[in-house]
Amino acid sequence: MRVPARIYASKEMLESAFRDRSLQQLVNVTTLPGIQRAALVMPDAHEGYGFPIGGVAATEYPDGIISPGGIGYDINCGVRLLTSNLHFKDVTVKLDKLAQRVFEKVPSGVGKSGHHKLSVKELDEVLREGVNWAVKNGYATPEDQKHIESSGFLSDADPRCVSLHAKERGKDQLGTMGAGNHFVEIDRIDEIFDETVASRLGLFTGQCVFQIHTGSRGLGHQVATDALKVMMKVMPKYGVSLPDRELAGVPFSSKEGQDYFKGMCAAANFAWTNRQLITLQVREAWQDVLGNENGSLSVLYDVAHNIAKIEFYKIDGRNKKLIVHRKGATRAFPPHHPDVPEHYRETGQPVLIPGSMGTASYVLVGTEGAMKETFGSTCHGAGRAMSRTQARKEMPGKELLQMLTEGGVSVQTKDIWSLAEEAPYAYKDVECVVDVVHNAGIAKKVARLRPMAVIKG
Amino acid sequence: MKTYKVLPHTADVRLWVEADSRAELFSAALEGMAGLIKTSRIELLKEKSVENIIKLEAPDNTALLIDFLSAVLTLTHQCKAVFTEVTFARLNETSLNCTIKGFETDGFDDDIKAVTYHEADVKNNSSGRFETMIVFDI
Numbered sequence: 001m002r003v004p005a006r007i008y009a010s011k012e013m014l015e016s017a018f019r020d021r022s023l024q025q026l027v028n029v030t031t032l033p034g035i036q037r038a039a040l041v042m043p044d045a046h047e048g049y050g051f052p053i054g055g056v057a058a059t060e061y062p063d064g065i066i067s068p069g070g071i072g073y074d075i076n077c078g079v080r081l082l083t084s085n086l087h088f089k090d091v092t093v094k095l096d097k098l099a100q101r102v103f104e105k106v107p108s109g110v111g112k113s114g115h116h117k118l119s120v121k122e123l124d125e126v127l128r129e130g131v132n133w134a135v136k137n138g139y140a141t142p143e144d145q146k147h148i149e150s151s152g153f154l155s156d157a158d159p160r161c162v163s164l165h166a167k168e169r170g171k172d173q174l175g176t177m178g179a180g181n182h183f184v185e186i187d188r189i190d191e192i193f194d195e196t197v198a199s200r201l202g203l204f205t206g207q208c209v210f211q212i213h214t215g216s217r218g219l220g221h222q223v224a225t226d227a228l229k230v231m232m233k234v235m236p237k238y239g240v241s242l243p244d245r246e247l248a249g250v251p252f253s254s255k256e257g258q259d260y261f262k263g264m265c266a267a268a269n270f271a272w273t274n275r276q277l278i279t280l281q282v283r284e285a286w287q288d289v290l291g292n293e294n295g296s297l298s299v300l301y302d303v304a305h306n307i308a309k310i311e312f313y314k315i316d317g318r319n320k321k322l323i324v325h326r327k328g329a330t331r332a333f334p335p336h337h338p339d340v341p342e343h344y345r346e347t348g349q350p351v352l353i354p355g356s357m358g359t360a361s362y363v364l365v366g367t368e369g370a371m372k373e374t375f376g377s378t379c380h381g382a383g384r385a386m387s388r389t390q391a392r393k394e395m396p397g398k399e400l401l402q403m404l405t406e407g408g409v410s411v412q413t414k415d416i417w418s419l420a421e422e423a424p425y426a427y428k429d430v431e432c433v434v435d436v437v438h439n440a441g442i443a444k445k446v447a448r449l450r451p452m453a454v455i456k457g
Numbered sequence: 458m459k460t461y462k463v464l465p466h467t468a469d470v471r472l473w474v475e476a477d478s479r480a481e482l483f484s485a486a487l488e489g490m491a492g493l494i495k496t497s498r499i500e501l502l503k504e505k506s507v508e509n510i511i512k513l514e515a516p517d518n519t520a521l522l523i524d525f526l527s528a529v530l531t532l533t534h535q536c537k538a539v540f541t542e543v544t545f546a547r548l549n550e551t552s553l554n555c556t557i558k559g560f561e562t563d564g565f566d567d568d569i570k571a572v573t574y575h576e577a578d579v580k581n582n583s584s585g586r587f588e589t590m591i592v593f594d595i
Contacts, residue, residue, distance in 0.1 A: 020467055049573045049575045073571040110567060225572075232574075245520075389463070
């Protein structure tokens with residue numbers, strides 16, 4: 001171990017963490033060349049590939065390791081929150097119709113194509129420009145862009161570092177949700193924990209809001225796969241030897257490190273643009289069902305939870321430039337941080353934590369505690385607690401659908417059989433996860449959301 | 458003889474594969490992955506068969522197997538097809554040249570993001586058979 005391993009968890013969570021290999025993976029992360037201060041894992045931790053899910057590690061720029069396993073296959077999987085001006089009671093009577101319309105508008109399911117089939121030139125523009133492309137083409141407003149992490153694009157992106165295979169997989173997937181644990185959700189805010197901050201974020205009790213959870217689709221998966229294959233071959237050339245193949249990495253400053261980082265940035269740009277086009281589709285559904293008189297949907301914020309960023313932190317009293325890996329972890333910048341949108345400088349950056357289907361989700365804000373302890377990071381969700389096979393055995397999809405419907409949650413999906421894999425009991429208790437980060441001071445609770453409708457692939 | 462079995466995993470899917478020969482191990486892994494991508498074969502478009510050639514080199518046999526399955530996964534998405542058969546012109550510890558065959562499909566049942574190297578370790582067991590675990594990121 002080059003640095004300590006630090007775990008954020010309750011006593012019960014710590015006991016369950018020993019049931020899979022997440023802590024062993026965390027110890028492996030401590031061996032990364034150039035790693036600073038500590039390898040961290042958040043309370044939603046579970047076993048991943050290389051890094052545990054919920055893992056955070058920062059290596060020294062420019063020669064510390066960059067490891068695709070510290071970002072994940074679904075580059076820039078993330079969450080976006082849209083707000084309306086309406087109370088959920090104003091929406092309830094049209095809820096089923098609204099959910100159905102969203103389901104019709106947003107392509108979902110495994111390998112499904114979107115409405116936007118891009119030429120090679122257009123795809124390269126998306127990869128290079130991210131949400132800038134969407135603004136240029138009328139799919140996003142400048143106001144939308146101000147409310148996205150990194151303004152929805154990373155300038156280091158280079159489409160030449162994305163393989164033809166990856167582009168083939170991604171060219172017709174823009175504006176699609178995917179499947180698995182990806183979703184669009186219609187929620188209501190059922191509790192406010194900090195009235196002042198909530199008011200500044202434009203949130204109120206009973207408000208109807210939308211969550212979008214998806215990432216870079218097949219394009220991002222291929223970028224990660226391609227990079228791992230290359231890095232495993234060249235690691236010996238850089239004298240890098242690591243205990244786990246999936247932890248493969250090379251110096252950030254190396255040709256292979258730079259190629260991966262630029263490809264990762266391009267995939268991240270694709271993901272933000274993906275969530276932007278889904279936003280457009282959700283807005284269309286909203287207008288179709290509720291009409292123009294009920295206003296539109298605004299972007300509260302959009303966060304990435306699988307990404308690497310170049311950021312500055314104090315290490316032993318010195319301001320150091322670091323490569324921060326967040327794999328199933330969310331950036332949580334505090335008030336007055338220059339990278340937080342001006343509108344949120346007083347409150348801190350919004351942090352969006354989706355729960356499992358049928359339970360709660362949370363809005364938090366970033367804190368100074370996160371900057372001091374966790375490289376500006378916090379948890380990303382509930383974390384799986386049960387295998388998909390076991391979840392399907394506990395309750396068949398049809399029964400779960402009935403349970404959710406009787407509990408007041410409308411579900412739209414084509415795949416009832418797989419629905420059971422995403423049941424609430426398959427995940428950790430998100431309330432416990434959020435309480436850990438709140439009590440540890442690495443994010444602050446603002447509001448809780450309850451689902452009214454879930455749209456899944 | 459070749460066998461494969463899906464085993465539990467918290468977040469994703471674990472496939473255990475065992476076979477008498479290296480070629481059969483690769484073949485069984487391919488079939489196992491195909492079975493995850495498309496659990497029901499009814500919707501395979503039998504009149505639209507697809508073939509592709511794969512040529513690869515890798516540092517060792519485990520990496521070769523994972524890279525082979527990754528290449529098949531890429532072609533699965535590109536061709537919108539499920540590949541269930543493989544014929545090897547060459548297969549050794551570190552390289553292969555093969556033809557994969559399958560059928561176009563109107564959709565997939567599971568979204569395999571990636572074939573991971575996690576837990577993969579091709580070796581001979583006490584019965585002299587080839588075996589390995591493969592974990593798929595779903």
